[in-house]
Amino acid sequence: MSTILIGYYSRTGNTKAMAQEIGRGAQEAGATVDVKPVEKILVESLTEYHAIVLGSPDYYGSMAAQVKKLLDDSVKFHGQLAGKVGGGFSSSANIGGGNETTILSIVQALLVHGMVVPGVAIGDHYGPVSINAPDERVLRQCRNYGQVIAKLAAAVAHMAK
Amino acid sequence: MSTILIGYYSRTGNTKAMAQEIGRGAQEAGATVDVKPVEKILVESLTEYHAIVLGSPDYYGSMAAQVKKLLDDSVKFHGQLAGKVGGGFSSSANIGGGNETTILSIVQALLVHGMVVPGVAIGDHYGPVSINAPDERVLRQCRNYGQVIAKLAAAVAHMAK
Amino acid sequence: MSTILIGYYSRTGNTKAMAQEIGRGAQEAGATVDVKPVEKILVESLTEYHAIVLGSPDYYGSMAAQVKKLLDDSVKFHGQLAGKVGGGFSSSANIGGGNETTILSIVQALLVHGMVVPGVAIGDHYGPVSINAPDERVLRQCRNYGQVIAKLAAAVAHMAK
């Protein structure tokens, strides 16, 4: 049984709705899931999970400062997240507005931690993206992404350090 | 005469030293320069400059949350920075440690603002990078970058809105 | 009067249609424009333009090999494009499918050349993106982008080397 943290920053509720749907997908695939706003995540708790997925609205093409702060603070545990599974998602107001680069700013941070990041062959490749409120397409992407993360977390949990 | 803001976040002094040298280069090219830590930059002041250059240590592959906060707050003036010149620089502890992606996180934010960003054909292409304390090579890159920014700011200042 | 090259690779015609509309916008802003498939662009001709804009379908998150080949071959003229204006655009089959990273692969190449790249404050920030065939929204983005490029090319043409 793998445990997954889905952290998000959300003012309009769009990114939060995505987080919840990713959580649903991960649960369907057998994981235990915590869905939390980044402001309520204790940085000490990060090491307890098999997978960490972070979501942010697209603010100037990368994650919101609030999400970045959590990652900056996580330097205290640098090395201890290596080999865990990571992922990202984002929501934006525009199609070419920075959704992909926002996810990649999260993915890059997780790679720096030595985490393992999956892509998605069919759908939103780097992680789910929403334009404004998540519609059916986005929710489907989110549910599928939760399953991808959960399966990978289960497989990687057995990896020798 | 163009005016340039060089903002930085620095704990060790490495990014600050780079900021000062970029400032020197820009002054040599005829610009009026303010070099300031991001914590002391009033977001209202951003619209007063012809060019804005931001530097950050490489924290998990993108700009520090402190720098990101300034950019997130700048949304109040979205549209008013369009056509101004922008640039970025960063310092890291490692060669493959995220210096380039840190600069690009800054560059992408400035492009979202509609700013104009120059590359550098000979040297650090996306903006100056330092591994630990800036050495002679880095300072030369910084001085040159300051000149590139200043020349471009002067040219673009005459651009019709 | 500035001269602008708009190069594209297109199999379905979507990226070509975007190229033509960017060309239209640039002409409206007073530029002389050549719109050409990358296979027909002589690498020697790149130095003749004030601005170079390249478009590609999104193939695995970056520009098509055919577009990359032109850029790789342009190394013969490295340094001679510095200070010129550059830009990118792309078309994809999916919303989160790599459009932004495709444009950024082009933008990064042009920054390595020392070129000057504008963002867009209102609209597709890094350059125009289309999901499948360009619709009204996309064509408007393209026309506007052509104008942004043309104005910047005119301003930068007067920049002292």
Add this chain to the structure above:
Amino acid sequence: MSTILIGYYSRTGNTKAMAQEIGRGAQEAGATVDVKPVEKILVESLTEYHAIVLGSPDYYGSMAAQVKKLLDDSVKFHGQLAGKVGGGFSSSANIGGGNETTILSIVQALLVHGMVVPGVAIGDHYGPVSINAPDERVLRQCRNYGQVIAKLAAAVAHMAK
């Protein structure tokens, strides 16, 4: 036992030397390894491996057109590489010259394929980078990266599709 393909494009021999050292690390960790220039890789063979690692010199901030061509051609097998392990490495002539963005262009392509990509907590985070010929530091990074890839490939090989 996992099987790993390490593909590279190399004119000076620098990227080739990196490929061979990554191969050595992967073999030490128990994998069967093929190290091949991309020109000699049959696109049909990609589906046979548990992991695919691609290396390129940094040409204008992303992978060489020769490497990109292999990835573009791999669209015939889109979906069949999902869940496999992927990685990238690069060599450049300059510190701030595009090494990181070159690796990320590879990593993004592998994520689009739905592959699983590991970062490195201590060392070159996105994959090994060399400035000119690989020195002791680089070779150590490469050997370690080969081990990271091999361990992950073994863990992921058991993942249910």
